[in-house]
Amino acid sequence: MRTQHEESFRVFARDQAAALRRSAYLLCGDWHLAEDLVQTTLTKLYRAWRRVDEKTQEAYARKTLxxxxxxERRKPWRRAESRDGVVPDTGDSESDPAVAGQRARTRNLVLRALAEVPPRQRAVLVLRYWEDLPTAEVAAALRCSEGTVKSQASRGLQNLRGVIAQHDPDYVGVGAEGTA
Known part of the structure; x- marks a missing residue:
């Protein structure tokens, strides 16, 4: 690869690695696996870097991720794996302890519930609501129609609410009354 391409790749990888890692974690629920996914994604991206248009680099990276x-989900040893671990909390020193505790509880509840949503719906939810991508970009990343993205998002939110209600029947969060 030419020096200019290598330098542009390094800058892109440095600037986007954290965002890719966060997205990967939201998909898989495991920081170690998220790091592996980002490394694999960056390796694949490096191989194709000369062919990637400068305007679509972020979209190409998300699609590759x-x-x-x-x-990774299709690998046989992943199917037998059960993730029952607890997601560690991070401290929020700028907040009232009661508010921080509620936020941490909500975060853990949503992350636990997200891990139980089917993979395709989880991918749509992460891209659509956490990454805040338009429906068209989500459809392009997942190679499906916009209608499929909308129906998967609707079913995914319904499943997410159901799992949250199953884990904590008394919890009333954002979107629990049908408003997202």
Whole structure:
């Protein structure tokens, strides 16, 4: 690879690694696996870097991350794995302890519930609501129609609410009354 391409890749990887890692974690619920997914994604991206248009680099990276994660989910040893671990909390020193505790409880509840949503719906929810991508970009990243994205998002939110209600029947969070 030419020096200019290598330098532009390094800058891109440095600037986007944290965002890719966060997205990967939201998909898989495991920081170690998220790091592996990002490394695999960056390796694949490096190989194709000369062919990637400068305007679509972020979209290409997200699409590659999604495909890498879906490929990882298809591996036989992943199907037998059960993730029952507790997600560690991070401290929020700027907040009232009661508010911080409620936020941490809500965060853990949502992350636990998100891990139980089917992979395709989880991918749509992460891209659509956490990454705040338009429906068209989510459809392009997942190679499906916009209608499929909308229906998967609707079913995913319904499943997410159901799992949250199953884990904590008394919890009333954002969107629990049908407003997202």
């Amino acid at each position: 999604m495909r890498t994660w879906l490929d």
